[in-house]
Amino acid sequence: xxxxHLSNADLAHRLKRSGVRLRTGPFVFSIRSPLPEIxxxxxxxHAQTPxxxxxxxxxxxxxxxAGRHVRRWLRPQACFEVDGVEPFKPLPRAQALAMLEWxxxxxxxxxxxxxxxxxxxxxxxGDRAAILPAPPGSGKSTLCAALVNRGWRLLSDELTLVSLxxxxxxxxxxxxxxxNASIQIMRDFAPQAVFGxxxxxxxxxxxxxxxxxxxxxxxxxxxxxxxxxxLPKYAPGTEAALTPMAQGEAFLSLADNxxxxxILGEQGFHAIGRLIDDCPSYRFTYSHLDDAIATFxxxxxxx
Amino acid sequence: MRAESASLLADxxxxxxPRLPRSATGWDLLIxxxxxxxxxxxxxxxxxxxxxxxxxxxxxxxxxxxAHHLAHRQHQAVRHETxxxxxALQPEGIDVILLKGAAYVVAGLPAAAGRxxxxxxxxxxxxxxxxxxxxxxxxxxxxxxxxxxxxxxYRRWMHELPPMQHMFRGSALDVHxxxxxxxxxxxxxxTSLVSxxxxxxxxxxxxxxxxxxxxxxxxxxxxxxxxxxxxxxDLSDLDLLLRHFSREAGDGFWQQLVARAAHQHLGYPLxxxxxxxxxxxxxxMPSQLMPSLPAVAPGGxxxxxxxxxxxxxxxxxxxxxxxxxxxxACKALYIRGHWLRMPPHLLALHLARKAITPEEKPSTDQAxxxxxxx
Numbered sequence: 001x002x003x004x005h006l007s008n009a010d011l012a013h014r015l016k017r018s019g020v021r022l023r024t025g026p027f028v029f030s031i032r033s034p035l036p037e038i039x040x041x042x043x044x045x046h047a048q049t050p051x052x053x054x055x056x057x058x059x060x061x062x063x064x065x066a067g068r069h070v071r072r073w074l075r076p077q078a079c080f081e082v083d084g085v086e087p088f089k090p091l092p093r094a095q096a097l098a099m100l101e102w103x104x105x106x107x108x109x110x111x112x113x114x115x116x117x118x119x120x121x122x123x124x125x126g127d128r129a130a131i132l133p134a135p136p137g138s139g140k141s142t143l144c145a146a147l148v149n150r151g152w153r154l155l156s157d158e159l160t161l162v163s164l165x166x167x168x169x170x171x172x173x174x175x176x177x178x179x180n181a182s183i184q185i186m187r188d189f190a191p192q193a194v195f196g197x198x199x200x201x202x203x204x205x206x207x208x209x210x211x212x213x214x215x216x217x218x219x220x221x222x223x224x225x226x227x228x229x230x231l232p233k234y235a236p237g238t239e240a241a242l243t244p245m246a247q248g249e250a251f252l253s254l255a256d257n258x259x260x261x262x263i264l265g266e267q268g269f270h271a272i273g274r275l276i277d278d279c280p281s282y283r284f285t286y287s288h289l290d291d292a293i294a295t296f297x298x299x300x301x302x303x
Numbered sequence: 304m305r306a307e308s309a310s311l312l313a314d315x316x317x318x319x320x321p322r323l324p325r326s327a328t329g330w331d332l333l334i335x336x337x338x339x340x341x342x343x344x345x346x347x348x349x350x351x352x353x354x355x356x357x358x359x360x361x362x363x364x365x366x367x368x369x370a371h372h373l374a375h376r377q378h379q380a381v382r383h384e385t386x387x388x389x390x391a392l393q394p395e396g397i398d399v400i401l402l403k404g405a406a407y408v409v410a411g412l413p414a415a416a417g418r419x420x421x422x423x424x425x426x427x428x429x430x431x432x433x434x435x436x437x438x439x440x441x442x443x444x445x446x447x448x449x450x451x452x453x454x455x456x457y458r459r460w461m462h463e464l465p466p467m468q469h470m471f472r473g474s475a476l477d478v479h480x481x482x483x484x485x486x487x488x489x490x491x492x493x494t495s496l497v498s499x500x501x502x503x504x505x506x507x508x509x510x511x512x513x514x515x516x517x518x519x520x521x522x523x524x525x526x527x528x529x530x531x532x533x534x535x536x537d538l539s540d541l542d543l544l545l546r547h548f549s550r551e552a553g554d555g556f557w558q559q560l561v562a563r564a565a566h567q568h569l570g571y572p573l574x575x576x577x578x579x580x581x582x583x584x585x586x587x588m589p590s591q592l593m594p595s596l597p598a599v600a601p602g603g604x605x606x607x608x609x610x611x612x613x614x615x616x617x618x619x620x621x622x623x624x625x626x627x628x629x630x631x632a633c634k635a636l637y638i639r640g641h642w643l644r645m646p647p648h649l650l651a652l653h654l655a656r657k658a659i660t661p662e663e664k665p666s667t668d669q670a671x672x673x674x675x676x677x
Contacts, residue, residue, distance in 0.1 A: 028362070057327040057362040061335070083335055084622055111338075113369040263376045 004047040012039055019061065021052040025172045025220045026161070028052040029104055033064040033096075035078065041097040045175045045196050045209050048217040060107040064100050066093065082107055091202075098199050098207050101175060105158055108172075109259045115170070116162040116264060116271040119257045122155035122169055123147045125300040128227035129169045131160050131275070133257040136204070139234030139286075142182040145210055146289040147296060149190035154216035155224060159259075164267055167274050168223035173216045175209040183208045189289055228299060229254065229281035232292075240291035242299070243283045250281035309624040310583075312336040316346060316539060317584045321355035330363040336619035340535045343367065344374035345417030352416075374417050381408045384423055384474050385509060391442035392427075393508045397435050400426040400500050402479065402520060406511040407540070410503050414543040422466065422475035426512075428497050429480040436464060436478065443470045462487075482520045483527065484644050491523070491567040514548040514556075515563035522576035523569055529640025531616045531633050535583075538617050541576050542584040549588070557592055570599040575609070583617050612636055 003022065006014070014020040015038065019030035022042075033039070052058070060082055067077030067090050076093035079086055080103040087106060091099050109117055120133035121144035134140040141157050148154040155169055157176040162169055175196070178186055183198055183206060194211035229250055230242075245253075254272045255261050261268040286292040311333055315322060324330045337343040347367035350356050359367065381404070388399045402424035407415040427435040444467040449457070457465045464478040481493035500510040512520060521544060525537040549556045564573040574596050580586035581593075593600075601609060615632035618624040 026365075055326065055328055057331050057334075057360065059362065059366070083339070085339075111366070111369055113372040114365040263373055265376055265379065267372070 002048050002050050003042060006051075008039075008043075011043065015039055015042075018054065019058075019063075021054070021056070021058060022046060023050045023052045023220075024104075024174050026170045027059040027108070027172075028056060029107075030058045030061045031063070031100070032061075033100075035064060035066060035093075035096050037096055038064050038100060041100070041196055041209075044194060045097075045211050047194075047211070048214045050217075060104070060111070062100075062103055062107065064096055064103070080106075095199055095202050097196060097209070098177075098202055101177060101209060104174070108159055108161070112161070113260050113263050115164060116261070116268055117259045118160040118162065118254060119158065119259055120160040120254075121157045122160040122171075122224075123152040123296075124155055124169075124171075124224040125152055125296075127222070127224050128300070129155060129224035130228040130230050130296065130299075131169070131226060131254075131279070132230050132232055133160075133253055134231055134233070135257075138232055139182070140232050141177055141179065142185060142234070143232050143286070143289070143292055145176045145178060145182070145186050145193075146189055147293060148176070148213050148216060149186075149193055150293045152296065153219060153224070154212050162226070162271055162275065163223070164264070164271055166223070167226065167271065167278070169226055170223050171216070171220045173212045173220035175211055178208050178210055180205045185289075186210060226275050226279050229275065229279045230284050230296075231282070232284045232286065234287065235285040236287050238285050238287050240286040240288065240295045241284070242295055245281040245283050247276050247281070251276050253281075308332060308336075309618045312340060312342060312346070312619055313535070313539075313583050316342070316349050317542070321350065321353045321358070323350070323355060323359065327360065327362075330360060332623060334363050334366045336621050336624065338366070338370075339621040340619040341419050341533055342417070342536055342539060342619075343370035344419060345536075345539060347371040347374075348416040370419075371417070374419050377420050378408050378415065378418075380474070381405050381420060381423060384469075384472070384476075385409050385506070387442070387469075387472075388423075388425065388439075388476075389506075389508045391438050391444075392435060395431075395434050395438045397427060397431050397438070398500075398508055398510050400497065400510045400512070401503075402426055402482075402512065403524065404540075406517065407544075409506060409509060410511045412544070413547045414540045416543070418540070422477055424477045424479060426479050426482075426493075426496065426500075429493065432464070432478070432480050439467060439476070439478070443472075444468065444476055445470050482523055487527070487644050489523075489568045489571070491519070491569055495566075496520075513563075514544075514552060515560050516567070518544050518548065518560060518576070519564055519567055519569045519573060522572040526572045526575045527640055527643050529637040531620050531636055534616045535619060538576075538579055538583055542580045542586045545576075545580060545586050545588070557589055561592075561596065570596060574599045574601075575613075579613055579617055582614075612639070 011020060015031065015033050019032045021028055021030045063081040065079045065081065067079055077090035078093050078096035078099050079090040080088065080099050118131065118133055120131050121140045122129050122131050123144055132140045132144060144157045154173050155171040159172065160169060187195060196209040198206055198208040200206050231253055251272060254275060258268060258272065315333060324333050337346045343366065347370055350359060350367065356364065385399060385401065385405060392399055401409055404418045404420050405423045407418055446465045446467055449465050454465060462479055462481045462484045467476040467478065482491055483489060496512060496516050499513045499516060501513055503509045503511055511517065518541065521537065521541050525534060528534065564570045577588060577593060581588065612632045612635050615629045616636055
């Protein structure tokens with residue numbers, strides 16, 4: 001059963017009472033919220049997300065609530081809670097839906113130290129995954145969104161989860177977070193994709209969420225094998241260019257972007273070492289998404 | 304259901320044979336309780352110690368392993384930080400006397416198992432305090448931003464310096480000169496804490512309190528604390544300390560502990576520690592021990608009140624463990640904590656000050672200093 005099978009009333013009831021239990025890859029999130037925009041946002045963006053049964057283990061019990069006291073009327077807010085604890089300050093109410101996705105990411109990065117968590121997008125071709133680590137603003141989410149609209153499977157647009165035991169990448173297959181100019185670019189590039197409302201004036205500028213492709217969500221339980229490391233950079237007016245990268249440099253770019261590298265210590269070092277051993281790494285500059293996709297497809301066909 | 308669920312974590316931690324939840328929802332509750340009590344890594348340790356980790360279903364096991372990784376990393380950091388402290392203080396001829404969690408980890412005690420930290424606590428004899436403070440500052444530890452009032456409050460009324468933080472590593476340090484504020488009801492003797500402290504093997508220049516003092520300090524800290532967040536964790540520390548030292552030191556241990564408590568005027572916190580470790584964790588102790596402490600045992604109504612408060616505080620502070628009186632118990636604990644730390648007239652002044660000026664801005668020269676630091 002997935003979320004789209006719930007009636008409006010049933011979903012609203014679960015959101016207010018027991019929580020609606022989304023299974024995103026390895027994790028089950030129980031979400032509670034009285035806010036109608038959260039309900040509508042889930043229906044739009046998580047329609048295909050499978051639901052966990054009531055008697056299953058829940059990884060994170062989260063809630064998005066309206067602010068308390070007078071503030072709630074003067075300046076409406078949204079508050080994120082995980083199991084009764086508020087890890088960060090409330091945001092303006094208009095950002096509630098974005099806050100839900102950021103909050104889910106926060107749970108994984110704050111608590112998920114059983115695995116290596118890299119701030120990177122990950123997409124897969126068959127069972128082979130490309131890891132796209134890059135600082136914000138390098139166009140990694142845009143490239144990721146484009147690839148998953150042209151046949152690549154979405155593993156994650158923000159957090160690449162690497163198992164310490166198997167070295168495999170676990171998929172999350174959650175909505176892709178698009179920022180500023182890339183929102184319109186992606187609407188034009190993939191008119192058939194489903195987009196959430198554009199939320200203005202967040203700390204990251206304007207953001208909009210794009211629904212994960214149904215096939216990626218359906219395969220979210222299947223891990224993928226790390227095969228390529230690609231550091232993307234959007235450079236206006238350039239031809240798509242893929243340049244091999246030295247191993248040491250690639251190691252550092254992964255370690256810099258690994259959110260719990262300092263916590264995992266030696267295990268983190270070995271996990272990244274294994275990625276570097278297993279995957280050729282490249283720098284990739286591009287300006288046209290179609291060229292970028294052709295480059296990735298060629299990479300996939302070459303092996 | 305509530306009463307049973309409130310003891311779920313403590314029962315799992317102390318069961319001599321693995322006693323693990325049988326359902327996924329049972330695991331759900333146990334993991335949440337342990338996380339809220341800061342005992343998730345200790346739960347991992349206990350289950351691993353009983354060889355039962357492989358029988359934990361994968362989803363909850365991931366949370367246990369994650370908590371274990373975090374605690375493991377913190378222990379490495381604590382050892383590194385201890386080394387840095389030693390580097391700062393040894394040239395001054397001052398030993399690093401570790402307190403609480405850092406002491407358990409560096410001395411390799413069972414109470415280190417899965418212990419997590421927010422700061423490191425050390426004890427410095429009061430006459431050496433100015434020298435220690437400037438040595439620490441030269442090595443990068445800075446006092447946190449404080450208002451003038453808070454600075455004065457710490458310097459005049461507290462048993463510790465204002466909290467320090469290392470400017471590069473961000474690690475937090477509390478420097479104590481005794482274990483209770485000078486204004487508190489009880490006055491343990493700081494000189495004997497230092498003179499009876501013991502050297503940590505393989506760590507020249509690093510010491511920890513003697514076993515009895517370590518237990519008394521842990522008890523004193525817990526039962527003077529005004530906040531419930533780490534109460535169950537601290538009680539679990541006490542349980543592990545009592546089990547370990549009574550086993551190691553043999554028969555004379557309990558008499559020694561009682562005698563030391565009397566000498567340090569800490570019979571009452573010890574009595575509370577014994578009562579509640581026994582109740583919550585079933586800590587083994589001689590049956591005649593509690594009755595042998597009649598001078599400090601609180602009477603009927605007072606005991607009923609303490610039980611009403613502590614039975615609610617010494618649980619995971621999670622909504623599924625709370626009852627109608629939990630919020631009241633937390634308020635009572637806050638007042639009790641302050642009450643024990645200062646005489647009524649000081650308490651009244653302090654609370655009034657805090658009520659009138661909830662958020663004082665740092666003074667201008669401090670603001671300048673902060674800007675320079677930034």
